[in-house]
Amino acid sequence: MAALAVVSAVGLIVDDRVLVGAPIWFKPLKFSVSFAAYGLTLAWMLSRRTAPSRVGQWSAHTVVVAGLIEMAVITGQTVRGRRSHFNIETPLDRGLFLVMGITIAALWAGTFVIALLLFRARLGDRATTWAIRLGLLLALAGLLLGGLMVLPTPAQQAAGDLATTIGAHSVGVPDGGPSMPLTGWNTTGGDLRIPHFFGMHALQALPLFLYGIEALAGRFTRLRDARVRLRLVLVAAGCSAALLALVTWQALRGQALFRPDTATLAALGAIAVGTAAGTFAALRGRPTPDDESPLTGAPGGATTQSPTPAKEFTA
Structure with missing residues (x-):
């Protein structure tokens, strides 16, 4: 994710394309930084457990893989000059948007399992545990x-245009x-x-x-x-x-x-x-x-x- 953030930052400098009113590399930059912070925070939280478990490891791997797939789609669509989110204009765009929906569902599920594990563990003093x-x-x-x-x-529904x-x-x-x-x-x-x-x-x-x-x-x-x-x-x-x-x-x-x-x-x-x-x-x-x-x-x-x-x- 850190490497993708650097690539996206360079893209902002050398690529002057604009998509939906914003520099085209702005979205990959935001998402890569957000995913990096999210993954590092979950890793730190899991490290607070005194007894690592296989379920926790698999959940963490699920979050990482889901984030990488999501970023691959976002970056790929950016290179193509296409919207990654909400775009169903072509079969490829529709398929990629569907993949992103699946990866986010997997990321949520992995985070939910991690939350269940951490609710069963003592993670330090009570303030730290509840934070x-x-x-x-x-x-x-x-x-x-x-x-x-x-x-x-509502505008899309009123126009009947979801193509x-x-x-x-x-x-x-x-x-x-x-x-x-x-x-x-x-x-x-x-x-x-x-x-x-x-x-x-x-x-x-x-x-x-x-x-x-x-x-x-x-x-x-x-x-x-x-x-x-x-x-x-x-x-x-x-x-x-x-x-x-x-x-x-x-x-x-x-x-x-x-x-x-x-x-x-x-x-x-x-x-x-x-x-x-x-x-x-x-x-x-x-x-x-x-x-x-x-x-x-x-x-x-x-x-x-x-x-x-x-x-x-x-x-």
């Missing part, structure tokens, strides 16, 4: 939401319109890639959030409490799930991410208030003597030192 588990659940939800993009749009294209990532406006830099998300209508992205990359966001908490624990005593770290992870996961629901609702209503209406802003405000209240509740209470001792161990598996036995303080 990984909940990140996986949100990633599975994000992958499923990608399926909304392959459904025929060349089926599905779209934009809602309320055609694909290929004005878009945000870097992400390519539509700026004039809804974009179903947004919830797809938010869900999938919660896989990295929640563990990174926990790493941030642990990095700050040396300066803030309260964060040394394992129970506080767990509660903060649960609050972050709840906030992430609420934001995922919000951006999905926003996209389905044909609303651009940065053009929210009153209802969207009200929902966002409610999420912000709920998250702030949850964070305050998570940080409440006085740390116990155990919680005040320095953190030891590797990040993600931090533990507290045991208190000195009371008898050592008696003469």
Whole structure:
């Protein structure tokens, strides 16, 4: 995937072709970087298990092979100057799009099996364990939401024309319109890639959030409490799930991410208030003597030192 990312970056420089309103090598670059991050994160999560299993290895291999096939189709279609997604114009295009659908289903199934294995294992302290588990659940939800993009749009159904294209990532406006830099998300209508992205990359966001908490624990005593770290992870996961629901609702209503209406802003405000209240509740209470001792161990598996036995303080 890293090699494909380099090839795609070079393609952006030397190939000036444009497809559906974007540089033709932009999609391979985004997908290769995303798949690389996804695969590395799953590998790290599986490495947390104390007893590797054959089922876990096969599931990981399934995810890798599915990602490689997906990228092969995307890159091949880019070389041909054809759309990889939603394109059923020719028998070859239709067949390749079908292959991509099968590989994504296989990738989801492999990730689901990995999630089942990790829900049965202790992956460090409780905060780390639940950061990984909940990140996986949100990633599975994000992958499923990608399926909304392959459904025929109202415009396609009204025209009765499903001979060349089926599905779209934009809602309320055609694909290929004005878009945000870097992400390519539509700026004039809804974009179903947004919830797809938010869900999938919660896989990295929640563990990174926990790493941030642990990095700050040396300066803030309260964060040394394992129970506080767990509660903060649960609050972050709840906030992430609420934001995922919000951006999905926003996209389905044909609303651009940065053009929210009153209802969207009200929902966002409610999420912000709920998250702030949850964070305050998570940080409440006085740390116990155990919680005040320095953190030891590797990040993600931090533990507290045991208190000195009371008898050592008696003469």
